[in-house]
Amino acid sequence: MTGLGLFGTVLVTLSGKRRKASAVVLMLLVVGLLTFVVGCGGPRYNGTPRGPYTVTVTGTSGNVTQSTTFSLTVH
Numbered sequence: 001m002t003g004l005g006l007f008g009t010v011l012v013t014l015s016g017k018r019r020k021a022s023a024v025v026l027m028l029l030v031v032g033l034l035t036f037v038v039g040c041g042g043p044r045y046n047g048t049p050r051g052p053y054t055v056t057v058t059g060t061s062g063n064v065t066q067s068t069t070f071s072l073t074v075h
Contacts, residue, residue, distance in 0.1 A: 048074050056068070
């Protein structure tokens with residue numbers, strides 16, 4: 001990807017049909033490289049595993065603290 005900057009600089013110095021052809025080649029190269037970059041996402045994350053969870057919520061104001069728990073089931 002870093003070499004594309006140099007290729008773009010050469011593209012600016014060209015004229016006429018060669019410039020248009022080089023622009024098309026550059027565009028196709030960038031699109032092709034971006035396709036490979038998108039494919040490098042790594043393993044898929046499917047979210048929180050199924051099952052029951054206990055959630056504790058705590059609120060504090062000054063020197064007063066309140067807590068409560070509840071059960072959350074992920075399907």
